[in-house]
Amino acid sequence: MKKMIIGNQAIAYGALAAGVHVVAGYPGTPSSEVLTELLNYAQNNPEAPYVEWSVNEKVAFEIAAGAAWTGKRALAAMKMSGANVAADSILSVAYSGTKGGLVLYIADDPGAEAGMPEQDTRVFALWAGLPVLETSSPEQAYYQCQFAFELSEATELPVILRSVTSVAHAQELIDADFAYQHIDREPLFKRDIFRFTKAGSAICLDQHHSLLARLEKAEKIISRRNINSMVNKENSLFAISAGSLKPYLIESLPPEEGIGVVYLESSYPLDQELIDRVLDQADRIVIFEELEPVVEMLIRSQAGRKGFNGTIIGKMDGVLPRVGRYSKKEIFKGLAALKQESVVEEEGSKEAITVKHPITFCAGCPHRGTYMALNRALKKTKLGKKETIVTGDIGCTILGMNPPFDSCWTEVSMGSSIGLAQGFVSAGVEKPVVATIGDSTFFHAGIPPLINAVQHRANLLLIILDNGWTSMTGFQVNPGTEEQFQNSNTRRVSLDRIVEAMGVDYLKVIHPLEMDEAVDVIKEGLLEKGVRVIISREECAIPRGRREPWQEIYEIDPGKCTFCKSCLRETGCPALSVKAMEDNQVMWIDPELCTGCGLCYTCCRFDAIHSKREVKDV
Amino acid sequence: MFKSIFVTGLGGQGVITFAKLIAGYASDQGLKVSLFNSKGMAQRGGRVTSEIRISSDHNFVYGARLSAGGADILIGMEIGEAVNSLSFLKTGGLVLLINHAFVPTSMILRKETYPSIDQVREVFSQKTDRFFGVAEPKHPYNVFLLGVLGAILESLPEALPGFTCKGLEQTIKLSLKRDLEENLRVFQEGCVYGVQLSGS
Numbered sequence: 001m002k003k004m005i006i007g008n009q010a011i012a013y014g015a016l017a018a019g020v021h022v023v024a025g026y027p028g029t030p031s032s033e034v035l036t037e038l039l040n041y042a043q044n045n046p047e048a049p050y051v052e053w054s055v056n057e058k059v060a061f062e063i064a065a066g067a068a069w070t071g072k073r074a075l076a077a078m079k080m081s082g083a084n085v086a087a088d089s090i091l092s093v094a095y096s097g098t099k100g101g102l103v104l105y106i107a108d109d110p111g112a113e114a115g116m117p118e119q120d121t122r123v124f125a126l127w128a129g130l131p132v133l134e135t136s137s138p139e140q141a142y143y144q145c146q147f148a149f150e151l152s153e154a155t156e157l158p159v160i161l162r163s164v165t166s167v168a169h170a171q172e173l174i175d176a177d178f179a180y181q182h183i184d185r186e187p188l189f190k191r192d193i194f195r196f197t198k199a200g201s202a203i204c205l206d207q208h209h210s211l212l213a214r215l216e217k218a219e220k221i222i223s224r225r226n227i228n229s230m231v232n233k234e235n236s237l238f239a240i241s242a243g244s245l246k247p248y249l250i251e252s253l254p255p256e257e258g259i260g261v262v263y264l265e266s267s268y269p270l271d272q273e274l275i276d277r278v279l280d281q282a283d284r285i286v287i288f289e290e291l292e293p294v295v296e297m298l299i300r301s302q303a304g305r306k307g308f309n310g311t312i313i314g315k316m317d318g319v320l321p322r323v324g325r326y327s328k329k330e331i332f333k334g335l336a337a338l339k340q341e342s343v344v345e346e347e348g349s350k351e352a353i354t355v356k357h358p359i360t361f362c363a364g365c366p367h368r369g370t371y372m373a374l375n376r377a378l379k380k381t382k383l384g385k386k387e388t389i390v391t392g393d394i395g396c397t398i399l400g401m402n403p404p405f406d407s408c409w410t411e412v413s414m415g416s417s418i419g420l421a422q423g424f425v426s427a428g429v430e431k432p433v434v435a436t437i438g439d440s441t442f443f444h445a446g447i448p449p450l451i452n453a454v455q456h457r458a459n460l461l462l463i464i465l466d467n468g469w470t471s472m473t474g475f476q477v478n479p480g481t482e483e484q485f486q487n488s489n490t491r492r493v494s495l496d497r498i499v500e501a502m503g504v505d506y507l508k509v510i511h512p513l514e515m516d517e518a519v520d521v522i523k524e525g526l527l528e529k530g531v532r533v534i535i536s537r538e539e540c541a542i543p544r545g546r547r548e549p550w551q552e553i554y555e556i557d558p559g560k561c562t563f564c565k566s567c568l569r570e571t572g573c574p575a576l577s578v579k580a581m582e583d584n585q586v587m588w589i590d591p592e593l594c595t596g597c598g599l600c601y602t603c604c605r606f607d608a609i610h611s612k613r614e615v616k617d618v
Numbered sequence: 619m620f621k622s623i624f625v626t627g628l629g630g631q632g633v634i635t636f637a638k639l640i641a642g643y644a645s646d647q648g649l650k651v652s653l654f655n656s657k658g659m660a661q662r663g664g665r666v667t668s669e670i671r672i673s674s675d676h677n678f679v680y681g682a683r684l685s686a687g688g689a690d691i692l693i694g695m696e697i698g699e700a701v702n703s704l705s706f707l708k709t710g711g712l713v714l715l716i717n718h719a720f721v722p723t724s725m726i727l728r729k730e731t732y733p734s735i736d737q738v739r740e741v742f743s744q745k746t747d748r749f750f751g752v753a754e755p756k757h758p759y760n761v762f763l764l765g766v767l768g769a770i771l772e773s774l775p776e777a778l779p780g781f782t783c784k785g786l787e788q789t790i791k792l793s794l795k796r797d798l799e800e801n802l803r804v805f806q807e808g809c810v811y812g813v814q815l816s817g818s
Contacts (some may be wrong), residue, residue: 004641004642004645004651004653010658113656123733137682143809166681166682166683167653167682169654169655169656170652170653170654170681170682171641171652171653171654171655171682172651172652172653172682173645173650175649241757244681244683246678247679247681248680248681248683250679250680251679251680251681291767295813300669323684327683327684327686327688328685329685353701353733353737353738353741354701354702355697355699355701355722355732355733356722357628357664357665357696357698357699357720357722358722358724359663359664360663360723362663403723404723404727450661564724565727565797568723568726568727569727572723574663574723574790575721577720577726578721578726578730
């Protein structure tokens with residue numbers, strides 16, 4: 001069957017074709033669609049793997065590792081920042097190895113199109129000592145995922161399957177059967193403390209030896225299986241690409257171009273046998289890889305050992321950049337350097353005008369209400385927005401950093417808003433310090449820092465913006481999602497009871513669209529001492545709006561609107577725009593976008609904004 | 619034949635559906651197609667782009683992403699985002715742009731003026747004179763624009779061979795389930811508009 005699918009879906013189907021038994025992950029762009037697709041498959045097919053969105057990436061990886069230790073095949077999926085969260089367990093499991101195939105899918109984001117640091121998973125792989133298989137197109141990813149399971153089982157090592165945004169979200173027609181190839185295996189875990197614990201130096205040193213031996217075996221398998229390919233084998237000039245750049249290099253090389261080419265589809269361990277064949281005959285080599293010079297370092301080190309006298313061109317000599325996504329431009333530049341030609345820079349066009357559409361909360365987003373209420377409370381208490389530190393966290397809630405709210409001062413990592421806030425307090429900041437975090441982020445990594453704040457009697461106000469979904473990454477279910485929207489095999493976990501159980505004495509629940517009450521509660525929370533937690537609860541407007549149409553939208557009476565723009569200035573709502581009348585301008589609410597949240601209504605001093613139902617009643 | 623199309627607009631405008639229809643049509647014609655949608659911030663009023671690459675040679679390997687100067691055709695559903703995408707256009711490429719502006723809040727508050735379609739045409743003139751502005755688009759923009767594009771491509775087949783209003787209409791019938799009649803009517807209006815536009 002032929003289907004147009006994206007790289008992440010191809011990886012999901014590759015895992016199904018490999019007979020994966022257990023899959024766990026945490027949402028993160030650009031990796032999420034692997035789990036979305038598998039969860040969807042599992043819910044619609046009687047024979048399917050066990051699939052779950054875990055509370056965070058560390059737990060997801062541990063679930064996959066546990067399953068793989070019984071001999072079953074398991075997959076953990078996450079974005080690169082998620083691998084940081086899971087790092088402690090990934091490194092430890094690397095030293096123990098695995099029994100069943102254990103594949104760790106990590107999506108990198110050269111160009112930072114989804115935000116977050118431009119980190120390179122391959123550097124992490126060197127540290128952990130894990131093989132990295134690269135992806136270069138959806139179709140290749142489908143087969144590479146299956147090979148990853150094979151390689152993992154043959155070496156007894158977890159294998160990192162790496163992609164980048166340009167592959168994870170690229171879409172093409174793939175011919176496959178898109179079905180689960182179930183492998184019948186009994187879960188069998190034999191007690192072996194020398195392998196599955198770390199107690200004692202002898203055990204750890206032995207595991208280190210095993211890890212290195214397994215890596216060596218991985219290299220042999222990769223060489224023998226011809227995972228990496230070579231074109232125009234006899235040459236003095238060679239271009240080497242790693243992973244996702246393969247199709248761009250092919251596209252950039254005219255057919256008459258006679259240079260030697262190597263396409264690396266595994267970047268670690270380096271396919272030394274193949275690279276030896278290049279070093280034996282080349283005078284000049286150019287290496288194309290996005291982000292850090294990982295393959296380049298490995299090749300340079302091999303070249304040094306062999307006494308290679310030629311020239312290696314890459315990032316370390318400053319020719320190619322370490323920052324950003326590569327396109328044909330970088331490839332042309334590298335090829336020109338290889339052939340010692342001057343680079344013909346493509347004529348750049350001047351963008352005489354540029355327009356920025358800053359991202360903001362969706363129309364109807366409850367977070368807008370929370371940050372508005374916080375700002376109003378800061379004004380009423382005379383604490384001042386400019387003087388009060390508000391830490392932000394990962395997810396939609398961070399949009400509170402943008403105008404018109406200008407609330408959040410920091411964004412570091414999942415759950416970091418609370419620890420950072422305690423840091424500001426410990427440093428002696430006298431004004432109240434506020435931390436803001438979303439529900440899923442709180443479950444993911446906000447619980448330990450809140451326990452810490454309670455134990456150390458920190459003076460801070462934590463606002464948990466609970467919209468019931470993991471929205472930024474595409475509205476996935478999380479532990480706090482309402483019972484009725486949980487998956488068939490999951491249940492809700494009470495956020496309020498967790499916070500209470502931690503020993504938080506000051507806990508209030510507000511509804512961010514009930515503006516006056518929300519302002520009063522936050523005002524009080526700002527002035528209290530100790531750990532104060534306010535849960536600001538209202539469902540995300542997108543899943544809500546998809547279930548049923550909005551009943552009570554608002555409109556502006558053009559006769560009463562004075563065009564003071566207070567509504568726009570305070571809400572920044574995308575449903576508000578300017579409408580030209582015959583002799584003046586007024587504000588206008590787009591009925592297609594309005595959800596009836598009523599926040600603009602609370603800003604109008606001229607009674608110009610009404611809910612449509614109200615107007616009818618009059 | 620190897621052609622690249624860059625589509626740009628804002629969340630909610632139907633950029634992704636537009637791209638899907640083009641890719642679907644090309645695929646139905648037996649062409650090799652790749653599609654890359656960048657929509658991370660779509661729900662939040664952010665920029666949405668689609669990169670479509672179409673090749674008549676199934677053995678030709680190419681990446682899904684465009685580089686600067688790589689787009690044979692640039693489709694804009696919003697003026698500001700179109701001008702932001704200028705660098706993707708190939709010199710002499712074809713531009714089709716809807717006269718629709720979404721002025722960001724910050725610009726309204728600072729009373730800044732938003733670029734007009736004529737200013738944008740002026741900016742694009744450094745690269746191409748094949749600029750088609752749709753002054754009076756109909757909703758839904760994506761289906762209307764597809765009709766306009768179909769008619770333009772019938773008159774300029776070298777820009778993207780094999781694309782016709784009749785063929786695209788068939789793809790809409792097969793792909794869009796909701797409001798099909800209404801969509802087909804708007805698509806037809808787009809075709810008529812496109813015939814006028816390419817004739818003038």
